[in-house]
Amino acid sequence: MIEVTHLSKSYGSIAAVRDLSFTVERGDVVGFLGPNGAGKSTTLRILAGFLGMTSGTVCIAGHDVALERKQALSRLGYMPEACPLYPELKVGEYLRFRAELKGVPRRARQAEVGRVLELARVDDYAEVVIGHLSKGYRQRVGIADALLGSPPLLILDEPTAGLDPNQIREVRALVRSLGGKHTVLVSTHILTEVELACTRAIVIDRGRLVAEGSIDEIRRAGGRGRVALTVRGSESEVRRVCEARSEHVVECEAIAASGTARLVVAAPEEELAEHTEELVRALTVAGLGVREVVPAMATLEQVFAELTRDAAVAREAPKRAEPERP
Amino acid sequence: MTGFFAIWKREVFSYFVTPLAWVTTTAFLVLQGLHFYLIVASFAGQLDLSADAGPVQTFFGQTVMLYLPLLFVCPVLTMRSFAEERRSGTIEPLLTAPVGTVSVVLAKYLAVLATYVAMWAPTVGYMLVLGRYGELDWNVVAAGYAAVLAVGAGYLAIGTMTSAMTKSQLAAAIASAMAIMGLFMLGLGEFIFAEGPLRDVASHVSVWTQMNDFARGIVDSRRLVFDASVVVLPLFITVRAVESWRLE
Ligand SMILES: Nc1ncnc2c1ncn2[C@@H]1O[C@H](COP(=O)(O)OP(=O)(O)O)[C@@H](O)[C@H]1O
Ligand SMILES: [Mg+2]
Numbered sequence: 001m002i003e004v005t006h007l008s009k010s011y012g013s014i015a016a017v018r019d020l021s022f023t024v025e026r027g028d029v030v031g032f033l034g035p036n037g038a039g040k041s042t043t044l045r046i047l048a049g050f051l052g053m054t055s056g057t058v059c060i061a062g063h064d065v066a067l068e069r070k071q072a073l074s075r076l077g078y079m080p081e082a083c084p085l086y087p088e089l090k091v092g093e094y095l096r097f098r099a100e101l102k103g104v105p106r107r108a109r110q111a112e113v114g115r116v117l118e119l120a121r122v123d124d125y126a127e128v129v130i131g132h133l134s135k136g137y138r139q140r141v142g143i144a145d146a147l148l149g150s151p152p153l154l155i156l157d158e159p160t161a162g163l164d165p166n167q168i169r170e171v172r173a174l175v176r177s178l179g180g181k182h183t184v185l186v187s188t189h190i191l192t193e194v195e196l197a198c199t200r201a202i203v204i205d206r207g208r209l210v211a212e213g214s215i216d217e218i219r220r221a222g223g224r225g226r227v228a229l230t231v232r233g234s235e236s237e238v239r240r241v242c243e244a245r246s247e248h249v250v251e252c253e254a255i256a257a258s259g260t261a262r263l264v265v266a267a268p269e270e271e272l273a274e275h276t277e278e279l280v281r282a283l284t285v286a287g288l289g290v291r292e293v294v295p296a297m298a299t300l301e302q303v304f305a306e307l308t309r310d311a312a313v314a315r316e317a318p319k320r321a322e323p324e325r326p
Numbered sequence: 327m328t329g330f331f332a333i334w335k336r337e338v339f340s341y342f343v344t345p346l347a348w349v350t351t352t353a354f355l356v357l358q359g360l361h362f363y364l365i366v367a368s369f370a371g372q373l374d375l376s377a378d379a380g381p382v383q384t385f386f387g388q389t390v391m392l393y394l395p396l397l398f399v400c401p402v403l404t405m406r407s408f409a410e411e412r413r414s415g416t417i418e419p420l421l422t423a424p425v426g427t428v429s430v431v432l433a434k435y436l437a438v439l440a441t442y443v444a445m446w447a448p449t450v451g452y453m454l455v456l457g458r459y460g461e462l463d464w465n466v467v468a469a470g471y472a473a474v475l476a477v478g479a480g481y482l483a484i485g486t487m488t489s490a491m492t493k494s495q496l497a498a499a500i501a502s503a504m505a506i507m508g509l510f511m512l513g514l515g516e517f518i519f520a521e522g523p524l525r526d527v528a529s530h531v532s533v534w535t536q537m538n539d540f541a542r543g544i545v546d547s548r549r550l551v552f553d554a555s556v557v558v559l560p561l562f563i564t565v566r567a568v569e570s571w572r573l574e
Binding site: 048070073084086088089100103145 | 335344415419422424
């Protein structure tokens with residue numbers, strides 16, 4: 001559905017996207033992830049035909065965006081970042097305008113607007129002036145707009161940015177529900193979002209591809225296995241033992257109620273057993289009781305931090321030789 | 327041309343929901359009404375109204391009262407066109423809809439042109455009043471309006487162009503007002519320069535002379551060719567500017 005090959009984009013001397021290649025298959029709901037400034041919006045704007053690329057090619061449903069612009073654009077529904085709308089129009093008026101613009105035939109227009117109003121759950125607001133809507137509702141109008149004409153591909157740029165938790169949950173559910181009928185590419189800098197709404201993810205950092213695959217593949221992409229330990233003993237004692245091994249003990253939190261602490265060891269798979277054994281020995285020698293040792297799953301947050309860390313370390317190298325781990 | 331009519335309708339609608347539009351239109355009509363009243367009052371004593379110097383001729387020609395409003399009205403009409411859409415970001419959904427750049431530019435331009443025509447429409451009432459109380463040469467009236475349309479069409483095209491050059495409505499308005507002013511001044515060169523090519527050029531582009539000629543029913547096609555080029559060239563530049571945003 002989307003084929004991006006060797007895509008680069010510079011704003012003057014700033015390289016926002018560098019040699020990016022990825023594909024999105026029909027029917028996938030793909031999260032497009034990256035920290036702020038990673039180049040997500042730039043990439044999506046190029047996919048949607050709003051910006052030209054410096055080099056590389058983008059194909060939407062088999063049509064090159066640069067060469068067959070209209071064919072490519074008529075197959076995608078795009079919601080830009082921050083979802084800009086005309087404040088003076090009513091929701092219904094706006095969507096009828098957009099439907100006409102997208103070539104929905106006159107006779108089908110009213111029904112189509114009704115359909116997307118309902119899908120995006122803004123049917124009660126058709127007669128409300130857009131300028132009076134809350135951010136959450138404006139975002140939904142943007143999604144309704146993207147759905148007009150039922151394009152096979154939807155590209156949504158940060159549809160949950162700036163919303164409150166309830167709205168985020170609703171928009172996320174909406175995105176997930178679109179998965180059956182559309183291919184969806186949705187950008188975000190929030191990881192849980194991808195876990196909850198997407199089947200696959202593409203991770204970029206500073207314009208470069210960092211990881212691509214199913215959520216499980218991404219999780220493993222960090223390349224570090226994890227083991228969680230439950231330890232009985234005073235918090236200060238546990239911390240003292242852990243601090244000496246801060247490179248591998250990535251988490252250490254006291255659970256006050258039970259007088260225990262939870263530790264997480266993270267290391268490359270082949271060294272994990274060795275480090276775990278060493279830590280257990282150190283804890284035992286210190287008179288602390290190891291109650292439980294279980295394999296742990298990295299959260300996407302952690303993987304993301306690890307995936308984007310190398311770049312960050314490189315960037316900050318002159319200031320700080322050894323990055324601190326939390 | 328898909329989407330052309332949709333954009334045109336929205337542009338006209340959006341213009342008339344802004345208070346600035348009503349203020350401008352009202353001020354324009356009040357000024358023109360006053361202008362007309364003064365002319366009629368000054369002609370009231372005269373019995374012999376020749377074809378060369380009647381109230382209609384004075385309304386369209388031989389007065390700066392016609393250009394002053396144009397100088398303000400045209401920049402105000404056009405300043406929003408692209409600048410506001412770029413400032414607010416709505417240009418992004420607009421240009422990612424499957425519509426061509428030429429459609430977008432023409433729809434926006436023809437929307438301001440239609441608004442401009444709508445602003446002048448009530449002044450036809452003055453002509454009807456004149457027609458009731460005296461001899462009125464409708465050919466002269468038609469030529470006068472043709473000149474108003476031809477000159478305004480060029481000014482609006484210039485305004486559309488400057489609106490595509492900046493994200494600030496104010497900057498767009500100032501830039502187009504200055505360009506229009508410059509064009510007007512260039513025409514005044516007709517009265518300043520000595521006989522020669524410079525003066526020929528100046529008289530060719532002179533809006534002042536054009537209005538005077540048209541107001542006397544003299545429609546020179548060379549004038550219209552010049553007016554058309556003042557429409558086409560800025561619009562061509564606008565199309566190129568809109569396309570270049572994608573590459574910036
Ligand atoms: N119009 C622009 N002009 C210059 N630099 C830009 C422009 N838009 C984005 N950038 C820069 O490009 C980089 C990527 O931006 P963006 O694509 O918006 O990232 P994201 O959406 O992932 O936060 C940033 O460093 C940003 O400052
Ligand atoms: Mg962004």
